[in-house]
Amino acid sequence: MTLLKHHDPQTAWAVVQGRSKPDEVVSAMLRVEGLVTLLRHRATQDLQDQIERRCIKAGIKITIFGDENYPRALVADLAPPAVLFYFGDLSALNSRRVGMVGTRSATASGRYLASHIAHDLAINDVCVVSGLARGIDAWAHRGALRALESRAIERGAGRLADRPVGRLAVRAAGRPVGVVASGLDVVYPRENAQLWQDIARHGALVSESAPGSPPDAFRFPLRNRILAALSEVLVVVESRDTGGSMITVDEAQKRDVTVLAVPGSPRNIASNGTNQLIQQGCLPIIGAQDVLVALGLDNRRAQENIYDPRVRLSTSDQNLVSMMIGSPFTLDDFVIRSCLATIDAAVSLGRLEALGWVVENSGWWEVIEVRQPLH
Amino acid sequence: MFASVRSATLLGVRGSRVDVEVHAGIGLPGFTVVGQPDEVCRESRDRVRAALLSSELPWPTRRITVNLAPSGDRKSGACLDLAIAVGLLAAQGLLPVEILSQYAFIAELGLDGSLRPVRGATPLVLATIDRQTIVALENLAEANAATVTQVFSAKTLLEVVECLSGRTEWRKEILQKTLIKKSKFVPDLADVQGQPVARQALEISAAGSHHLLLVGPPGAGKTMLAERLVGLLPSLDDNQAISATMIHSSVQTEFRNSGLIRDAPYRAPHHSSSMVAMVGGGTALMRPGEISLASHGVLFLDELGEFAPSVLDALRQPLEQRVVHLARARTSVVMPAEFLLVAATNPCPCGEGTPGACTCDDAARARYLRRFSGPLLDRFDLRVAVSRPNTTDLISPIAGESTSVVAARVAKARSLAFSRFGGTNSALTRQQLDSAAPLTKKAEQLLRKELEAGHLTGRGYHRVRRVARTIADLTGAPQMIDETHLHLALLLRVDLASGLRRREMSF
Numbered sequence: 001m002t003l004l005k006h007h008d009p010q011t012a013w014a015v016v017q018g019r020s021k022p023d024e025v026v027s028a029m030l031r032v033e034g035l036v037t038l039l040r041h042r043a044t045q046d047l048q049d050q051i052e053r054r055c056i057k058a059g060i061k062i063t064i065f066g067d068e069n070y071p072r073a074l075v076a077d078l079a080p081p082a083v084l085f086y087f088g089d090l091s092a093l094n095s096r097r098v099g100m101v102g103t104r105s106a107t108a109s110g111r112y113l114a115s116h117i118a119h120d121l122a123i124n125d126v127c128v129v130s131g132l133a134r135g136i137d138a139w140a141h142r143g144a145l146r147a148l149e150s151r152a153i154e155r156g157a158g159r160l161a162d163r164p165v166g167r168l169a170v171r172a173a174g175r176p177v178g179v180v181a182s183g184l185d186v187v188y189p190r191e192n193a194q195l196w197q198d199i200a201r202h203g204a205l206v207s208e209s210a211p212g213s214p215p216d217a218f219r220f221p222l223r224n225r226i227l228a229a230l231s232e233v234l235v236v237v238e239s240r241d242t243g244g245s246m247i248t249v250d251e252a253q254k255r256d257v258t259v260l261a262v263p264g265s266p267r268n269i270a271s272n273g274t275n276q277l278i279q280q281g282c283l284p285i286i287g288a289q290d291v292l293v294a295l296g297l298d299n300r301r302a303q304e305n306i307y308d309p310r311v312r313l314s315t316s317d318q319n320l321v322s323m324m325i326g327s328p329f330t331l332d333d334f335v336i337r338s339c340l341a342t343i344d345a346a347v348s349l350g351r352l353e354a355l356g357w358v359v360e361n362s363g364w365w366e367v368i369e370v371r372q373p374l375h
Numbered sequence: 376m377f378a379s380v381r382s383a384t385l386l387g388v389r390g391s392r393v394d395v396e397v398h399a400g401i402g403l404p405g406f407t408v409v410g411q412p413d414e415v416c417r418e419s420r421d422r423v424r425a426a427l428l429s430s431e432l433p434w435p436t437r438r439i440t441v442n443l444a445p446s447g448d449r450k451s452g453a454c455l456d457l458a459i460a461v462g463l464l465a466a467q468g469l470l471p472v473e474i475l476s477q478y479a480f481i482a483e484l485g486l487d488g489s490l491r492p493v494r495g496a497t498p499l500v501l502a503t504i505d506r507q508t509i510v511a512l513e514n515l516a517e518a519n520a521a522t523v524t525q526v527f528s529a530k531t532l533l534e535v536v537e538c539l540s541g542r543t544e545w546r547k548e549i550l551q552k553t554l555i556k557k558s559k560f561v562p563d564l565a566d567v568q569g570q571p572v573a574r575q576a577l578e579i580s581a582a583g584s585h586h587l588l589l590v591g592p593p594g595a596g597k598t599m600l601a602e603r604l605v606g607l608l609p610s611l612d613d614n615q616a617i618s619a620t621m622i623h624s625s626v627q628t629e630f631r632n633s634g635l636i637r638d639a640p641y642r643a644p645h646h647s648s649s650m651v652a653m654v655g656g657g658t659a660l661m662r663p664g665e666i667s668l669a670s671h672g673v674l675f676l677d678e679l680g681e682f683a684p685s686v687l688d689a690l691r692q693p694l695e696q697r698v699v700h701l702a703r704a705r706t707s708v709v710m711p712a713e714f715l716l717v718a719a720t721n722p723c724p725c726g727e728g729t730p731g732a733c734t735c736d737d738a739a740r741a742r743y744l745r746r747f748s749g750p751l752l753d754r755f756d757l758r759v760a761v762s763r764p765n766t767t768d769l770i771s772p773i774a775g776e777s778t779s780v781v782a783a784r785v786a787k788a789r790s791l792a793f794s795r796f797g798g799t800n801s802a803l804t805r806q807q808l809d810s811a812a813p814l815t816k817k818a819e820q821l822l823r824k825e826l827e828a829g830h831l832t833g834r835g836y837h838r839v840r841r842v843a844r845t846i847a848d849l850t851g852a853p854q855m856i857d858e859t860h861l862h863l864a865l866l867l868r869v870d871l872a873s874g875l876r877r878r879e880m881s882f
Contacts, residue, residue, distance in 0.1 A: 107730045134736070191737070269732040328730045330762040331866055335571045342575045343850065346863035350821075362722060363590055363760025363869035364730055 054211040058185040060085050073097070077229045078254065081208040085184050087200035092127055092175035096295050099129045099231030099252070101224075101245040102136025102238045107270050107328055108359055108366040110238035111139040113262060117235065118143030120288030122174040123151070124297060129230045131223060132178040132199070133244070136237045138192050144176035145198055175203035179227045181219035183207060188215040221247050228252040233294050235285065236261045239273030246273055258294055260285045265326030310356050320348055321357055321367055328364040376400075378465035378472050381479040382458035383502040384450045385495040387661040387701070387708030388622045390502030394444040395455055397462035402438030408459075410443030413451040413659055422453070422484050423460045430488035430533045435467050449705060451659050453483035454493040457509070460484060460532055461539070470539055478539070479503035481518075482511045488532045497521040497617075497624035509535060517624055520634040521617055561606040561638070565777040566599070569764040573600050576759040576867055578781050581607035582788035583800035583845030586694070586716040586754055588679070590869060591761030592726050597719035600761070601643070601675040604717055606778040607785050608639040608672065615671045618711055622663050622670055640672030642714075646681035654689050654712075656701050661708045666693050669714035679718040680746045687751055690716070694754050718755070720747070722871065729762075744871055756801060756838045758869045788848040800845045805837055812844040818858045825865060839864045 055062060063070045063084050071093050074080045098121055102114060118128045118140040128144040130137045151173045178199045182188045184207050187196050199205050208226060209219055224244060228234060228251035236259065239245035252259050263284045264271020278284045285291060292298065313321060323337050335345045349365065352358045358365050376399045383390040406420050427434050441459055443450050458480040464470045481499045483491040492513035493499070500508050500518040507525045510518050515528040527545040529535045537543045567574060573589065573596075580587040581604055589597040611619055616635040623636055644652065644665045651657045655664030666674060676682060693699045693712035700709050723735045724743050735743070752758070792800045795811050803811055814822065822839070825831045831839065842864040843856045850860070 105730075105733055105736075269729070330760050331572045332570050332760075332762055332764075336569060342571055343846070343859055343863045346866045347859050349866060350862040354824075360870075361730055362871055363758075366730065 051210050060184050060211055073230050084206055086204055086206045087184055088204035090204050092177050092204045095125055095127045095174050097127045097129050097230055097232050098291055099227050099234040100140040101236055101248045103240055103270050104133055104135035106135040106238050114139040114237045115143030117288045119147045122147030124292055126174040127177055129177045131227055132180050132192055134189050138195055141176050141195055141199055147173045148202055177203050178205045179223055180207045181223040182215035183209050183211040183213035185211045220244055224248040225251045228255055228257055231257055233258045235291055236274050238270045241272045241276055268327035325367045328366045376466045378462045380458040380462040380475055381503055381506055382455050382481055383499040385452055385625055385660055388498055388625050388663050388710050390499040392502050395458040395462050396442040396444055397466045398440045399435050399437045399466040404436045406439045408441045410446035411449045415453050416450050419456045419459055422456055425486040426484040426488040426532050449659050454481050456484040457482040477507055479506040479508045490529055495625035498621045516634050562602050563778045564603045564781055565775045567775055573759055573761050576757050577604050579845050580757055582785045582849055584715050585756035585801045585842055588755040588758040589719040589761050590722050595761040595763045597761055598677055601717045605639050605641040605673045607782050609786050610637045611671050619671050622667050640669055642669040643675040646678045650686050650689055653686050654699050655710055663710050666712040666714055667710040670711045671713055674714040674716050676718040679720040753834055756842050757867045759867055760869050784849060791848045791853055800841050803841055808840055812840050812856050815855050815857045818856055818861050821858045821861050
């Protein structure tokens with residue numbers, strides 16, 4: 001614990017292993033035997049007490065490297081965390097694991113895809129690991145939770161929210177795991193508070209930082225390394241060319257974790273990073289099925305079970321929709337690309353919106369992408 | 376000795392009659408001006424004295440009292456100079472007192488005895504409409520255009536004296552009423568490439584006088600579009616022209632284009648403008664603000680979010696009543712404010728707005744949107760998202776129509792609207808709407824659905840119908856309003872906050 005206070009977790013780990021030397025303050029303390037014992041005792045005791053009090057108060061559990069329930073995926077890692085704080089049940093990690101990352105400012109279709117891919121993975125008993133940030137992360141978790149819910153409803157167990165903390169869904173579907181940067185009692189971003197609770201209840205919420213740690217900028221890259229280490233396959237849904245998701249991709253590549261990317265329109269800034277990844281040779285995916293194949297869970301021949309409640313479109317409407325798929329567009333774009341008069345374009349757009357094929361967002365329109373091919 | 380001379384002073388955009396009474400009596404030589412003159416007015420003593428001496432006219436060595444009747448009202452400005460000088464000469468018996476009752480005098484005097492132009496020549500001359508009025512040469516054109524009575528001009532005080540005493544004739548060119556009108560350069564709509572929706576919105580806005588809000592990233596051409604709206608408006612009719620000329624005349628001494636203002640004015644005040652600059656007031660003159668100057672034309676507010684909230688909220692009352700009523704402790708004036716409001720704003724703090732390209736979080740967006748009060752946003756009938764035209768749009772097959780083509784359609788639609796209730800479609804009352812804009816069955820269903828879904832408020836419901844009326848007029852459907860018109864009207868009402876509300880996805 002003292003070590004953690006003076007070093008970042010990686011160095012702390014090195015010191016424990018004897019591979020690295022403690023810094024001057026700590027080594028000076030180590031030299032004076034009596035003092036060291038006393039200080040060490042008191043310092044560790046104080047800090048330990050403090051952390052323990054916080055953990056007990058918040059119901060946070062602790063696992064240390066070497067413990068029985070310490071995630072096995074991390075044992076052989078390049079930079080395993082010395083200690084992990086967690087909510088929920090770490091056995092969620094015992095199934096197949098897919099990491100999902102992406103930009104915080106996602107487009108509507110990015111959010112839609114993230115939640116759908118996560119949902120389909122969870123239905124196939126895959127554990128979705130993500131960072132619980134805004135945007136793609138949060139929507140991936142929402143998708144995974146929805147899968148748990150729909151499975152539970154199939155079994156007559158009711159909605160998640162109505163159920164007490166329980167294990168009704170244990171074998172029903174893959175449970176979501178959130179890896180966060182701040183202490184587990186510091187919810188960040190605040191808007192995800194409910195999601196935070198749901199994941200802690202029905203999956204596991206993991207952090208390397210001690211309770212009370214604020215969401216400092218340096219913690220996020222460290223968090224990304226754990227996320228990459230926990231994933232067997234990493235899916236990037238939407239990412240710009242720089243940012244947290246690309247750091248996670250780097251970490252995954254260091255660990256030989258397969259990286260898959262969802263392609264986007266080259267006109268869509270939010271897909272710049274993923275498109276670059278694909279350019280560099282990363283496998284493009286268009287749905288959860290491709291991820292399952294990458295995991296070796298090939299059930300392409302199994303019966304597909306997709307339900308799209310929307311009314312099938314007329315041929316001309318289908319043409320309009322396929323013309324606008326890709327990036328958000330304005331009414332201007334629509335008029336120009338469809339070569340319709342403004343008034344006719346307005347009527348078409350109004351009809352498509354009423355049918356649920358496009359959605360408006362402060363003057364920007366997006367096609368809600370279909371889960372089946374258009375033809 | 377006593378003389379009374381007619382003149383006028385300016386208050387707001389109107390002139391008010393002033394009788395300058397000059398009394399030269401026995402006593403210690405001196406000169407007092409009474410009747411609530413302001414600083415500029417009081418200084419006229421020195422100007423008049425120098426002008427008289429320069430013109431080799433005598434300055435009386437007597438006790439002189441000048442009274443500006445009615446003495447209860449505050450007078451300001453230098454437009455009384457000439458009247459005081461003439462009064463002084465008449466009081467000394469150098470001019471026949473009886474012929475002064477046919478004339479009024481409105482001009483400032485230079486120290487060399489020359490006549491200088493004054494602000495507000497049009498309203499001032501209209502205040503002395505029952506007499507022949509003498510103004511400076513520079514003011515002649517605008518004074519002449521506004522009134523039916525004879526207006527004379529002179530270059531110097533000496534010339535005025537000569538003419539009044541009958542020794543010479545008034546200048547000849549004064550009677551010549553035809554004036555060469557230099558039309559202002561108005562940018563053409565054909566310069567706008569692509570952006571068909573924004574163009575359509577301009578057309579609808581001009582045809583129905585619907586207030587327009589352009590939402591888009593920097594560089595999308597919002598300012599360019601707004602500048603072109605004024606060219607689509609028809610030229611002003613006689614009443615509007617006189618009203619506009621009166622307003623503009625009261626803030627500037629000379630018109631460049633001389634004569635009446637026939638083109639719709641365009642005003643684009645910077646976002647640092649104060650409340651007084653916007654609505655008027657300030658000095659004792661009650662200067663008209665930008666909203667009055669934009670009367671019968673376009674008021675363009677770029678970067679709407681950067682204006683002080685108090686300034687924006689001050690626009691709400693004039694927007695509804697079409698006049699601005701300014702009350703001060705001493706005076707109160709009513710000034711016209713019949714403007715078409717066009718505003719431009721970025722969609723969010725980073726300016727991008729495109730989902731995916733925008734770097735703002737929800738809290739920052741919400742904070743930004745809070746700057747525009749809901750009631751103000753609600754007054755924009757048309758809210759249009761404008762995006763940057765890209766290369767493909769620039770070479771798109773849709774060629775831009777020029778201002779003259781669109782203006783012809785606008786004029787047709789406007790005359791249709793005027794033939795119904797004698798006003799533009801945006802001025803239709805709720806009662807008039809039912810007879811002027813009947814809905815087809817399908818259109819009614821569409822509106823009901825929108826209302827039930829909560830996309831429309833009660834106020835929005837009527838506004839959409841007015842806009843749909845204009846769209847129908849433009850597309851040559853003067854009777855019923857069907858769902859196509861309504862669809863477009865609904866799409867041209869972008870809800871800025873919808874992105875914040877619609878975050879849930881359908882599974």
